[in-house]
Amino acid sequence: MHLSFKNLFFTIASVFGIFAILILAKPVLIPLAFAFLVAFILFPVCQKFEAWGANKIFAAFLSMLSLFLIIAGGLFLFSTQIIDLSENLTEFKEKILEIFTDLTLFINQNFSFVPELERGELLEKIKSGLSNSVGTLVGQTFSGTAAFFTGLITSIVFTFLILIYRDGLVNALVQFFPENHQDKAHKMFKSVQQVGQQYLFGMFIIVLVLGFTNSIGLLIIGIDNPFLFGFLAAILAIIPYAGTLIGAAIPVLYAFMSYDSLWMPISIALFFWVVQFFESNLLTPKIVGGNLKVNAFTSILSIIVGASVWGVAGMILFLPFSAMLKVVCQEYIELKPLALLIGEKNYTDSEKDDKPGLLKKWGEKIKGWF
Template identity: 55%
Template sequence: MKLSFQKLFFILAFMFGLIAVMVFAKSILIPLSMALLISFILLPVVKKLESWGLNKLLAAFLSLLISFLIIIGGITLFSAEIVSLSDQLNDFTGKIMNTLSDAIVFINGNINFIEDLNREELVEQGKEWVKASSGSLIQNTFSSTASFFTGLVTTIIFTFLLLIYREGLTKAFVAFGDNQNKLTIFRMLKNIQSVGKKYLSGMFLLIIILGFANSIGLWIIGIDSPFLFGFLAAILSIVPFIGTTIGATIPVLYAFMSSDSLWVPVAVMILFWVIQTIESNFLNPKIVGSSLNVNALVAILSLLIGASVWGVAGMVLFLPFAAMLKVICEEFDQLKPIAMLIGNDISGDDNEKHKTSKWTEKMKGWLKLK
């Protein structure tokens, strides 16, 4: 086996160059990537509207308008609960400062690292620090909100353009191949679209199931605004591993601050532990996992790389992109080992006998064991 350092250098240079482009051009690539996934799930709606006699422009516009109205309806539904929670924020701030002050005074009483530590002075200093930092917090919030709406508008525009120019873009990509490979490229593009559509539709169904399960459980326990916290935790589950933890932590902290009884936050913790166990072992593999077919190692790497390159958006986008990369690699003989590394069937377990024998013969050919 010969190792080509020239090829290795070009591969590493390409990878570093690709990451650099993704970092410096993320203001364009993130909305474009989001638009690509959204267009995958809206494509059946657009085709249905076009079958009713609408032209491409009107069909794409109506599909986006329906999606926008659904999102606005969801925000309006929870707006009253959001306002109610914002009114309780001052009370929660006072409770948090008192709890932290009691903890610091208790630790200082046992370790005595600060002399003459006064609890009331500590609480007042904490409140002054919150007031002093509120200005920068508001400024950062305004900046983040402006960036979010700018990205949202850009994503909507990109989605609209992708939907109306989809046939021309498909023909352009197919034209890159020769006559023998045009059908293969077209099939690859259809498979990529299928993976994106199945992933988004699966995530939407999973959010609905988890949202109602969380909300009903919180309502039985007696938490205020159960549907807000329930669906917030379900939406945060889009981010693998980290999102589910954050989604469970928020209602637990709310239960701890709003209830005088300790069993309430404990019951919320048990509720989310049970639901997340069911989601991780049964719901996610059946609903979302079947559409991705990505093993856990690649999923974790996608999460870490996406977070380092694009932040939260990368944590959401890089996992379905890994599944799409697997589809692309499966169409090229030189890249099939990469597809095998990404796939969930890396252990080689296959239930179908003829497929197993086929892979065995192929592996024998690769290893020259015939």
Template identity: 55%
Template sequence: MAFWFLLIFKTTLKVNISFPKIFFIIATTFALFAIFVVARPILIPISFALLISFILLPLAIRFENAGVNRMGAAMFAILSTILVLGGGIYLFSTQIISMTGEFSNFQGKVIQIFAETTAWLNSNMRIVPNLEKDELMDQLKNWLSESSGSLVQQTFSGSAGFIAGLIATIIFTFLFLIYRAGFKQAFVLFYPEEKRGQAMRMLKSIQMVGQKYLVGVILIVIIIGIINSVALLIIGIDYPFFFGFLAAILAIIPYVGTTLGATIPVLYAFMTYDSLWTPIAVSITFWAIQVVESNFLSPKIVGGTLKVNALAAIISIIVGASVWGIAGMILFLPFTAMLKVVCQEYDDLKPIALFIGEQNVKEKSIDIKALSHWRVKLKDWFSKL
């Protein structure tokens, strides 16, 4: 397929394509992806720290204006954030501890429902002869008791990795805040003197994109968390604020998070309440809230800061998930918006910004000239291969 694509491309532009050069470009691309995968333990904390430093920078500057030195200002900004997050975690931890006491009841009800469903299917289809429901329940209990040890071990190892990544993110955020002037100066020195002003504008635009994106995400989490909690409280679900804000936090994960966040309270309602109307009411409520969030809140609060079209957003999420998992799904979307900002600063790269951005009529009329210019440049480049 790649061969036919290159052949059509060669015929269209009427240039001589050097296939070794093309192979080198493709190999380099795959090598970069391999580096992203291999170096993910260090690149993921650095990426999160970069975004967090964008939002903590105004707070650190306020501390500096109050007379605190740069290192102390960075430390106070990070500690303030940790205290706020720690307070929220403490409030939710009390509800989590209360829920753990009900886990045995959940486990027994899950086993009972699964055994009854399996026995009913077997009685109608005769998959396994002489299958008794009590025997099946005993086997399920034994299997759960045997697998609980490995589950605890996996949870412990996953928690240890998360804590290590969190500590690394805090350290990198602190370093980004105290060494930001040196980083800016080093970045600008890569450009000729006459283009250093353009480089500074581009750097500030990238910073504003990351900062506005994070602020928008935080606002969405707070608004949706309050709406979810009030709705669950009206329905009568236990621990409404825990489930409401958990669903709002999971909604940060594009496309997948909203479904996962709604599934957890629905399953809890199904396992806890005898009436089927309770989980149905929770499902309908979360569906309605998701419609409002997707069509009104996110486009106004977050979408306006990114200005990335749906195709580019979906591709960035898929690539991010394949490279860095859930962290990549969260990080690659704002990084795609930052890439758009970089491409807008260069005439030869403006077509890429057009492909990534929201393609309205005005953008097309402005960038179509740059698109033609880029095609000529590409043709000249291939003719030299």
């Protein structure tokens, strides 16, 4: 074995260069990344409209309009519950402040950080401090909202352009490869698109299944606004690990603040734990399939790296892009060890991981429709 310090240096320099580009070009790359993922979902829909006689521009417009109508319909269904929840925010905030005050007094009585600390005085100081920080909070909220809508509009424009120029983009990328490898390159890009599409469709189905499961379970438990909390937790589950924890913590905290009985938050926490167990061990492997999954180490690493580079957007995006990176690495002999590190087959002897998931089987059946 020989270690080439020259190749090692160029490898490390390339990694640092990639991260520098990801950080510096974040305002452009994040909307572009989301646009590619949305375009993967809308690609078969766009093809269907084109098969019916629409040109590429009109087909792309109809595809995006269909997506907007679905999202708007979902928001309309939950609008009543959102309004009811917002009306209770004032009372909810008061309860949080009282609990925080009581907790502070309890700690101070046992450890005596501040002598003669009164509950009423402490509560007024906390409210006064919150009032003084409202201006800063409003400014940060306005800045964050403006950045969010700017990124959203940019993603919409990028998605529309990708759907229109998708053939030209693929052909242009293929031209970077030698002529004798262009067919393989075209197949590689097609595989990347299919992996991204299958992954995203799988996540969409999982969100629907989890949303209805969570909502029915919360409805049986008896919490207010069960469908809002149920689908909110399902949508947050898109963020691996952390999203599931946050999605469960929101209804648990709401139940703890709104109900006198401790059984309500405890039962909700147990319910979400059971749902998470079946989702991780049964639902996701069956729907997505082992071929599209990355191992736990890569998943956690992609979340940490994504959060440090792009924040919440990175936590969402880096995991599906890791699955796509695995497909690219499989096409190169030098990068196949990296594909083994990312994938899951190298870490299990079970043959079931080589079987396609239900989503892939369904995709093969409905492929002719588009």
